[in-house]
Amino acid sequence: MKEGRIIRVSGPLVVAEGMKGSKMYDVVYVSDKKLMGEIIELKGEIASIQVYEETGGIGVGEPVYPTGAPLSVELGPGLIESIYDGVQRPLDKIREMAGDFITRGIHIPGLDREKKWKFSPKVKEGEEVEPGDILGVVQETVLVEHRILVPPGIKGKIVEIREGEYTVEDVVCRIDTGAGVEEIKMLQKWPVRIPRPYVKKLAPEIPMFTGQRIIETFFPVSKGGTACIPGPFGSGKTVT
Known part of the structure; x- marks a missing residue:
């Protein structure tokens, strides 16, 4: 896709022209510093971009690089054991690269591409599967x-599935759909603005005991449910 050019900067809001072919909520990279942003308004070839990093020093005429893809999260092994910032950049990896403070323009995949995981199949070759079926576990x-x-x-x-150790980008299974073979x-x-599909939502029934009497009494939490802990700044919500 053709790159655009900045025509206005107002804090975290950047306006760029020449964004033909871009779509609402596409991710773009602003300036040669490659600051991550998201298109929040389109008028012809003019795009308003919400930049998720500090825009100090960015000026008119600098390039904007469209990706043609919406803001998405990476799902797979390694997700649960990691701690991320708001756009799924692993904080431990950022610290290794930039120290204790997050610098601008750092791009790190959400899941480790080199670590290998032991994949154990739960289905066999020749079996018919459909969306949501469990292929295997890690x-x-x-x-x-x-x-x-x-x-x-x-x-x-x-048509093929094998037990073994794989990275998240290795092919672990091949499925013949009738129109071709999917790896x-x-x-x-998965795009963050599209809900994950489901057949049926299960109502949470099992309580989760936090050990905090005030929460158990006024804000009971269930396993698989959602919870809210109200309170002012500095009251200890995160610590709780």
């Missing part, structure tokens, strides 16, 4: 078993 932590599912929109017969990896990318 023991991500002592307590967490990560299930590798058939992605949405894919159904057919398994399945442990890594899946």
